[in-house]
Amino acid sequence: MGLTLTEKIIKDHLVVGKMEKGTEIGIHIDQTLTQDSTGTMAYMQLEAMEVPRVKTKRSLAYIDHNMLQEGPENMDDHLFIQSMAKKHGIYFSRPGNGICHQVEIERFGVPGQTLLGSDSHTPTGGGIGMLAIGAGGLDVAVAMAGGEYYITMPEIVKVELTGKLRKGVASKDIILEVLRQCTVKGGVNKVFEYTGPGVATLTVPERATITNMGAELGATTSVFPSDDMTRAFLKAQEREDDFTPLAADDDAEYDQVVKVDLSTLEPLVACPHSPDAVKKVSELEGMPINQVCIGSCTNSSYLDLMKVAAIMKGKTVAENVEMVVAPGSRQVLTMLAENGALADILSTGARVLECGCGPCIGMGQAPCTDGVSLRTFNRNFKGRSGTVSGQIYLLSPETAAISAITGVLTSPLGKVDLPDIDMPHHFKVNDNAIVPPASEEEAKEIEIIRGPNIKPFPLSEALKDELQGIALIHVEDNITTDHIMPSNAKLLPFRSNIPHLANYCLTPCDPEFPERAKANPGGFIIAGSNYGQGSSREHAALAPVYLGVQGVVAKSFARIHKNNLINNGILPLIFKNEADYDDIDVGDSLSISDAIHAIGTGNVTMTNETKGHSYELGIEISERQREMLVAGGLINKIKANK
């Protein structure tokens, strides 16, 4: 039997385990990336492991998330990351050079390689044929140190694309259609592999839009073959030598098949407040809007913004709309500036922001109160835009651009004479905003610059046999890492300061939680299903560690967050009987006996001393993860083994 593309890449990188579905495997990582909001912590963890130089083929440290400069915290963080990068063998992408995933695709992505990034949209790299996975900062630090990365051997979903997109329908609509069919929970422990004749009609940036938003399926990652389109893109980026052809075998077998006919697809929109709440634009056509934001790691490529410029050229943004455009990289912005498209965008009355994440996380443009904001981004969770009452709709750049002109939600299908924009034969290449690392000899002399905002990260204690604590909070289904550790513009500067951030932990759900947790160490978070969905933010595990949380008891967990909890010594427990979730009230006294033995068996009994009965809980962990939990987290385990 032949292999899928995913299996081929895994086979080439397999270090631990066998390629048997559902079992834990360890894979070697070729490249890593960090961004600034997760990077400081990852580099402190690398430091704690006492690794002098990274052992990957290439590691990148990007500055793209918090571009607001209100005080010294940001630049202090940048200097810390830059000095760590220089000393430890890491390339440093300076502020303004672009969003990590956009720059990675343009300048560093290599088909067939593995990429681990401390950002949940790292799967963007699947657009160029990488097996690109998002993880917590600690996992990325371990990969930089030469350690393998562990995943559950995934099921492989075949996404068969047939036909060709009509004008006005975009690759964003393809991933919205996959989200509509599969939902935000449909991708857990799965890789979405794109095949079929429709693949050859999509450019690498279009493919990257799809793999980027595959993160919203909860998938391990998504991947496209590496073909003539990939070669053409790499050649245009002056990197043809990085090309390798890659595809699944003809007789490869898949666990699930999803079909999308590109010829009949229509413009789609994900409605508030979930990326899978997908409707046809035509169903909502005419809806009044307040704001349009174009950019983010999903849709800020040269091709995206050229389409926007061509649609809007000579027109004016409607009076009732505020519009911003954030180019994904300096390469994109430079090319738009040189060919006149930037002037076309500016002359519409739109604002142009710098090359970074920006409004995606509420910086530089948040919606007005109750405002309807059309965004080309990937997430529309409540409050992520910076405005809790904001109504965020996710859609393609084409739909966003034409709607900005009309002032109401408008389908681009058949409405305008849409231009043909071809991929350029040559991108503007200038890597002078990438600072290379020092040589091993020079590195010895480099001092790490550590501003006052860089605080040590908290460590859990080794697991005790008898656990006792109260139910600290009771939260519903689909709690995101944005709920657990809000990441708004005011808090981002404190990403290296867990003691400060912890005061905001889970406060969108219950403002009293941090104080209650501090006053009752050893307590438990009680949660519904898909707890910890969303970003890879490790702070969502580190803040609970700082507050003394012992465990989370949930109906189910999102993959990256569960790993982050285990890495940091917090027990991820699962209700065997979901009805027990409703039985627990905040303040109930909970206990677990013989915990060290129990977690090894996978069966844990928790007693509710207040109510006078017990719950049967599960814990789905490997032996490696059990050892981590017993030690009080990965860093403690590494230290103990030294």
Ligand code: F3S
């Ligand atoms: Fe940045 Fe938003 Fe992507 S925060 S990395 S643009 S999801």
